[in-house]
Amino acid sequence: AGVKSYAAVDLGASSGRVIVGRVGPDSVQLSEAHRFPNRPVRVPEGLRWDVLALYGGVLDGLRAAGRVDSVGVDGWAVDYGLLDADGALLGNPVHYRDSRTEGVAEKVWATVPAAELYAATGIQYAPFNTLYQLTAARSTAQFARARRVLLVPDLLTYWLTGEQGTELTNASTTQLIDPRTRDWSYEVAGRLGVDLGLFAPLRQPGDPAGTLRPEVLAETGLSGPVPVTAVGSHDTASAVAAVPAAAGERFAYICTGTWSLAGLELPAPVLTEESRAANFTNELGLDGTVRYLRNIMGLWLLQECVRAWGEPDLGVLLRQAATVPTLRSVVDAGDGAFLAPGRMPERIAQACRASGQPVPGTRAEITRCILDSLALAHRRAVLAAQRLADHPVDVVHLVGGGTRNALLCQLTADACGLPVVAGATEAAALGNVLVQARAHGLVGDLAALRRLLTRTQPLTRYTPRGDTGRWRAAEDRLGTR
Numbered sequence: 480a481g482v483k484s485y486a487a488v489d490l491g492a493s494s495g496r497v498i499v500g501r502v503g504p505d506s507v508q509l510s511e512a513h514r515f516p517n518r519p520v521r522v523p524e525g526l527r528w529d530v531l532a533l534y535g536g537v538l539d540g541l542r543a544a545g546r547v548d549s550v551g552v553d554g555w556a557v558d559y560g561l562l563d564a565d566g567a568l569l570g571n572p573v574h575y576r577d578s579r580t581e582g583v584a585e586k587v588w589a590t591v592p593a594a595e596l597y598a599a600t601g602i603q604y605a606p607f608n609t610l611y612q613l614t615a616a617r618s619t620a621q622f623a624r625a626r627r628v629l630l631v632p633d634l635l636t637y638w639l640t641g642e643q644g645t646e647l648t649n650a651s652t653t654q655l656i657d658p659r660t661r662d663w664s665y666e667v668a669g670r671l672g673v674d675l676g677l678f679a680p681l682r683q684p685g686d687p688a689g690t691l692r693p694e695v696l697a698e699t700g701l702s703g704p705v706p707v708t709a710v711g712s713h714d715t716a717s718a719v720a721a722v723p724a725a726a727g728e729r730f731a732y733i734c735t736g737t738w739s740l741a742g743l744e745l746p747a748p749v750l751t752e753e754s755r756a757a758n759f760t761n762e763l764g765l766d767g768t769v770r771y772l773r774n775i776m777g778l779w780l781l782q783e784c785v786r787a788w789g790e791p792d793l794g795v796l797l798r799q800a801a802t803v804p805t806l807r808s809v810v811d812a813g814d815g816a817f818l819a820p821g822r823m824p825e826r827i828a829q830a831c832r833a834s835g836q837p838v839p840g841t842r843a844e845i846t847r848c849i850l851d852s853l854a855l856a857h858r859r860a861v862l863a864a865q866r867l868a869d870h871p872v873d874v875v876h877l878v879g880g881g882t883r884n885a886l887l888c889q890l891t892a893d894a895c896g897l898p899v900v901a902g903a904t905e906a907a908a909l910g911n912v913l914v915q916a917r918a919h920g921l922v923g924d925l926a927a928l929r930r931l932l933t934r935t936q937p938l939t940r941y942t943p944r945g946d947t948g949r950w951r952a953a954e955d956r957l958g959t960r
C-alpha cells in the first residue's frame with residue numbers, strides 16, 4: 480500500500496540508464512529498465528556528446544519502464560547545449576574533455592583573480608567549469624546565434640516537457656553561483672560579461688518541471704499526464720543524497736564512477752584560501768547542504784586502459800590485479816594530465832617512470848597501479864576535507880559503480896584507515912527517485928531518506944587492514960602529501 484513508481488533518468492559519462500524505483504513508506508526497490516552506452520564522438524571540430532542518441536536511449540527507457548507516477552533527469556555536470564531563438568539545439572554539446580578550454584582559465588583570472596573567483600563561488604579550478612567553456616565559446620559563430628544555455632539534464636528535461644529551467648545543484652557547477660545565497664553570482668557574471676539571461680530561471684530539486692509532451696507519450700506508449708519532477712540534476716548531488724548513512728553517523732563519502740568525488744556534506748561552504756589551494760569545491764546539495772569535495776580522476780583511468788586493450792573482461796582483470804603486490808608504484812590520480820582520452824596505459828607507465836618507480840608492464844600491474852593510486856587519492860581527499868572543514872568522520876561511504884570493485888573498496892579502507900561501507904551502486908538513480916518520491920508525498924528530511932536506505936539497500940562493510948604508514952609513505956613518494 481502507498482507504493483508509487485518513479486523513473487530516474489541517470490546520464491553518466493560512461494552509460495545512460497533509466498531505472499524504475501518503487502517507493503513506499505518503508506521500502507525502496509530499484510529495477511533497471513534500460514541501459515545504453517554513452518560514447519563521445521570525435522569530429523573535426525573536437526570531442527562531442529551524442530546527445531540525440533542519449534535522448535533516444537531515454538525514450539527507449541521510458542517505454543521499457545511503463546507506467547510511472549513521475550520522471551526525473553540527472554546527469555554529469557558542467558556541460559550544456561545552446562539553443563537558438565526558435566528553441567532548436569545548435570550543434571552537439573561539447574564534451575568536458577575537449578581541449579578548447581586549454582589556457583582559458585588564465586584569461587578569466589586576468590579579469591577576476593582566481594582567489595576572488597573562489598571566494599565568490601567556492602568552485603574548484605577545473606579547466607572544464609562551465610564558466611571557462613562559455614568563455615571559450617564566446618567567439619564562435621554558434622554562440623552568436625545562441626539565445627539559451629541549457630545544462631545537459633535540463634536540455635533532456637526540456638525535450639521531454641517543452642519547459643525550460645536551470646536546476647540549482649547542477650547550476651552550482653557552472654562556477655556562476657554564490658554558495659551562500661544559492662543564487663547567481665551577479666557580480667562575477669557582470670565582471671566577466673557573462674549574460675545570465677542566457678540561463679532559464681533557477682529551479683529547486685522537488686519543483687515541478689512540466690509533464691511529458693504528447694509526442695513523447697505517443698513515442699513511449701505511456702498515457703498521460705506524466706509529471707516530470709526536478710531532482711538534484713547533478714548526478715553527484717543525487718548520489719550524495721543517497722549515501723546510506725545511519726542516524727547521527729559522522730561520515731565522508733566517495734562517489735566512485737568515471738570520477739571519484741570524495742568529501743563531506745556540510746551546512747555551509749568553506750571558502751578559505753587554504754581550501755582553494757587544496758582544490759576543494761563547494762557544490763550545492765539537497766535541502767540547503769553543501770557538497771564539499773574533491774574531483775579525483777576516478778575509474779576513468781581504468782576505463783581508458785580497458786578501451787585501449789580491446790575491452791577484456793573486467794572481472795578477470797580485477798582478480799589478476801588482486802594478486803599484484805600493494806603499492807609497487809602509484810600515480811597522482813588528481814593530476815589533470817590524465818583528463819584527455821587516449822593512450823592511457825602508456826601515460827600511466829610514463830608517470831611511474833618519471834617519478835622513479837617500477838614501471839608496471841602487464842595489464843594486471845597497470846590495473847593495480849590505478850586502483851592503488853585511486854585509494855591513495857581517496858585517502859588524501861578524506862583526510863584533507865576533515866582538516867579543512869574541521870569536521871571529523873568515523874566512516875567512509877562508498878557509492879556508485881565502483882562499489883562493484885571489491886578490491887578498490889578494500890584498498891580505500893586500508894588507505895583511509897577507516898571502515899568503508901559500500902552500497903548504493905546506482906546512488907544517483909536512488910537519490911533521483913527519493914527526491915521525486917518526496918515531491919509526491921513521501922515525508923522526511925535527508926536523514927530520514929537515508930535511514931530508509933540503510934534499512935533497504937544491501938551494504939558491504941570493509942575493515943581497514945594493517946598499517947596506514949605504508950600509504951603515508953606512498954604519498955611522500957609522490958610528493959602529494
Ligand code: ADP
Pocket residue numbers: 490491492493494735736737738778779781782793794797879880881883884
Ligand atoms: P558513470 O555514472 O560515471 O558512467 P558508474 O557509476 O556507472 O559511472 O561506474 C562505472 C564504473 O563502474 C566502471 O568504469 C567500472 O570500473 C565499474 N564497474 C561496473 N561494473 C563493474 C563490475 N561488474 N565489476 C567491477 N567494476 C565494475
Ligand code: LRH
Pocket residue numbers: 491492554555556557575713714715736737738740774
Ligand atoms: C560525475 C560528474 C562530476 C563532475 C564531472 C564533470 O559524473 O558530474 O561530479 O565534476 O562529472
